[in-house]
Amino acid sequence: MQNLAWTLTLVLMAVVAAVFLWVAAGASRAGGDAGASARLALALRDRLFWLVIAAGVVISVATLWEWPIAGHAAAAAKPDVVIRAVGHQWRWQLDRDTVQAGQLVEFELTSSDVNHGFAIYRDKNSMVAQTQAMPGYVNKLQVRFTEPGDYEVLCLEYCGIAHHNMRAVIKVRAGS
Amino acid sequence: MNAARTHSPDTPAAKLAFQLYVAIGIAVFLLMMIAGAVFRAVQAAWLPIPASFGYELMTLHGAGMVGVSGLAGAAVMWYFLRRYVALSTGMFLAMLALSLVGVVMILAAIGIGRFAGGWTFLYPLPAKSMGTWGPHAAGAFVGGLVFIGVGFLLFYLDCALAIIRRYGSLAKGLGLDQLFGSGPLDTTLPPTVVASTMVVIINVLGILAGAVVLVMSLVSIYLPEVAFDALLMKNLIFFFGHVFINATIYMAVIGVYEIVPRYTGRPWTISRPFLASWAAVTLIVMAVYPHHLLMDYVMPKWMVVMGQVLSYLSGIPVLFVTVTGALVNIHRSGLKWDLPLRLLVFALFGWAAGVVPAVIDGVIRVNLVMHNTQWVPGHFHFYLLLGLVPMLLGAMLYACTRERWTETALDRAAFWTYGVAGAVFCFVFLAGGWLGVPRRFAVHDAPWLGFAQVGTLAAVLVLVTAVVLGVRLLARLPRVSLSA
Numbered sequence: 001m002q003n004l005a006w007t008l009t010l011v012l013m014a015v016v017a018a019v020f021l022w023v024a025a026g027a028s029r030a031g032g033d034a035g036a037s038a039r040l041a042l043a044l045r046d047r048l049f050w051l052v053i054a055a056g057v058v059i060s061v062a063t064l065w066e067w068p069i070a071g072h073a074a075a076a077a078k079p080d081v082v083i084r085a086v087g088h089q090w091r092w093q094l095d096r097d098t099v100q101a102g103q104l105v106e107f108e109l110t111s112s113d114v115n116h117g118f119a120i121y122r123d124k125n126s127m128v129a130q131t132q133a134m135p136g137y138v139n140k141l142q143v144r145f146t147e148p149g150d151y152e153v154l155c156l157e158y159c160g161i162a163h164h165n166m167r168a169v170i171k172v173r174a175g176s
Numbered sequence: 177m178n179a180a181r182t183h184s185p186d187t188p189a190a191k192l193a194f195q196l197y198v199a200i201g202i203a204v205f206l207l208m209m210i211a212g213a214v215f216r217a218v219q220a221a222w223l224p225i226p227a228s229f230g231y232e233l234m235t236l237h238g239a240g241m242v243g244v245s246g247l248a249g250a251a252v253m254w255y256f257l258r259r260y261v262a263l264s265t266g267m268f269l270a271m272l273a274l275s276l277v278g279v280v281m282i283l284a285a286i287g288i289g290r291f292a293g294g295w296t297f298l299y300p301l302p303a304k305s306m307g308t309w310g311p312h313a314a315g316a317f318v319g320g321l322v323f324i325g326v327g328f329l330l331f332y333l334d335c336a337l338a339i340i341r342r343y344g345s346l347a348k349g350l351g352l353d354q355l356f357g358s359g360p361l362d363t364t365l366p367p368t369v370v371a372s373t374m375v376v377i378i379n380v381l382g383i384l385a386g387a388v389v390l391v392m393s394l395v396s397i398y399l400p401e402v403a404f405d406a407l408l409m410k411n412l413i414f415f416f417g418h419v420f421i422n423a424t425i426y427m428a429v430i431g432v433y434e435i436v437p438r439y440t441g442r443p444w445t446i447s448r449p450f451l452a453s454w455a456a457v458t459l460i461v462m463a464v465y466p467h468h469l470l471m472d473y474v475m476p477k478w479m480v481v482m483g484q485v486l487s488y489l490s491g492i493p494v495l496f497v498t499v500t501g502a503l504v505n506i507h508r509s510g511l512k513w514d515l516p517l518r519l520l521v522f523a524l525f526g527w528a529a530g531v532v533p534a535v536i537d538g539v540i541r542v543n544l545v546m547h548n549t550q551w552v553p554g555h556f557h558f559y560l561l562l563g564l565v566p567m568l569l570g571a572m573l574y575a576c577t578r579e580r581w582t583e584t585a586l587d588r589a590a591f592w593t594y595g596v597a598g599a600v601f602c603f604v605f606l607a608g609g610w611l612g613v614p615r616r617f618a619v620h621d622a623p624w625l626g627f628a629q630v631g632t633l634a635a636v637l638v639l640v641t642a643v644v645l646g647v648r649l650l651a652r653l654p655r656v657s658l659s660a
Binding site for chain 2: 001002003005006008009012013016017019020023024026027028029030031034037038041042045048049052053056059060063064067068069089090113114115117119121124125126127128129130131132134135136137138139140141154156157158159160161162163164165
């Protein structure tokens with residue numbers, strides 16, 4: 001998902017930059033028929049508008065038809081393991097920290113003090129999923145760990161001056 | 177284009193007021209850039225500064241940048257809107273005076289009280305610092321924001337009254353009667369009035385929500401036994417913050433509508449798509465804020481769906497009306513490039529390009545793995561550093577340099593260096609977000625240091641060129657004209 005977001009961003013930004021450069025490069029040349037170019041550009045814009053709307057409908061349906069967040073609200077699968085996690089300034093309290101690969105794990109997140117962010121990393125450069133830990137509420141996040149290993153939990157909602165130290169580890173053992 | 181006559185008198189006090197805004201605006205922008213660059217250097221592990229001080233700088237940078245963006249945006253809006261409606265110089269100055277009181281309180285909260293709760297003052301963090309700052313520090317910070325908010329509210333109410341007096345209602349100022357009417361368009365309704373009306377509507381509502389949540393925060397700071405619903409507070413804070421920061425660029429873009437046509441000789445008049453786009457964006461900016469709360473799974477589903485869908489739609493009015501309009505306006509127009517125009521057109525690129533990663537992050541599946549990573553400062557710095565700031569600079573330079581302006585090699589070098597270094601600075605953030613590097617960490621793990629180090633170098637270059645551009649503007653400030 002991260003690779004798709006990055007690539008799409010670069011491609012679309014490059015298109016925007018190319019259009020700007022093309023128009024700006026010719027802007028100081030006179031002689032353009034202002035009326036004709038405006039009509040052409042606006043006709044193109046109107047077609048592009050409907051194309052973007054149609055793309056928006058397709059993207060919305062494709063990304064929302066199956067609810068994108070496992071465990072959010074109703075209709076979640078029954079988890080194999082539930083881990084209750086409480087955020088405190090500045091530590092995580094987990095009622096268990098070891099699961100087996102392949103299990104569907106449900107995290108039930110809350111906070112005893114301020115808002116925290118519960119983000120699970122496969123390694124330093126790859127986030128698996130996240131949710132917020134908020135006082136007075138329980139957010140449920142379901143994750144199926146497919147690969148064994150140690151997964152680091154970081155706090156991703158700024159929670160005070162030791163925010164960066166608020167970490168935990170979830171150990172995923174090879175399934176039996 | 178210019179009104180036949182200005183509706184607000186060009187008094188020496190009005191001129192001085194605008195000069196004060198420009199001078200203070202430039203000074204604060206540069207100081208906040210320094211704070212931001214130092215925080216980036218702390219992340220790069222290049223400065224032996226404690227993390228707590230880093231978070232104080234982060235808080236200062238955020239609050240200062242949002243505040244000065246609001247003030248400078250309001251100055252550009254006031255500068256042009258006063259030509260069409262009768263605006264009060266006193267209210268304009270009252271906003272500045274109240275903001276300065278707020279700034280002093282915020283500086284005291286951070287510098288003396290060691291407040292480091294972030295500019296978003298996310299409830300209940302200001303009241304729960306683990307003893308690192310006291311209630312008076314938090315109270316001074318939140319109270320300072322209240323002063324600034326009251327100042328802005330006075331200004332927007334003055335604008336609202338002036339628009340209603342001249343055009344009959346805010347609906348007419350927004351052109352809704354024409355948009356939904358069947359008769360021919362009255363093209364004498366200036367784009368400036370339409371944009372200003374939109375800003376007035378959203379910011380009055382946004383600031384009122386902000387006032388409510390700021391007062392609730394003050395109560396929680398001084399009466400810890402009183403607890404509020406954390407989700408409600410979060411909604412109010414993000415509604416206020418989202419609307420306020422978005423309004424800054426909608427104020428600054430007035431400069432594009434007013435100035436670009438003078439270079440091209442092609443008028444920029446309203447059309448039905450133009451009015452439809454501003455009407456749509458009025459609603460979208462207020463309703464889209466749940467895209468900040470996609471990772472709060474207790475939010476109602478319909479609100480997060482609305483956040484994703486409106487996030488996508490929010491880019492359309494920008495890209496399809498303002499940017500297309502500007503590109504059509506300058507295409508083969510025979511214009512003569514100079515620094516103000518370069519900045520304005522580049523700013524539109526920064527805005528349009530910055531929309532792309534913002535919209536992508538608004539997709540829930542993407543947000544699940546990119547929320548609160550450096551992807552977020554990546555996209556908002558794109559349209560603030562490369563969109564808002566050059567747009568403000570371009571408009572202010574134009575106000576000071578119309579006629580008799582000679583572009584120097586230094587101007588061109590500063591412009592291109594600012595653009596390239598600024599883009600590198602933003603792309604480093606985006607690349608960090610792509611790889612999951614958290615935002616708002618004062619201390620970075622070893623694998624992330626490279627991003628922070630390249631980002632720091634780019635930030636220093638941006639700062640140096642911003643100083644050059646700022647000094648060029650300040651040097652011309654005595655010659656500012658309210659009718660440029």
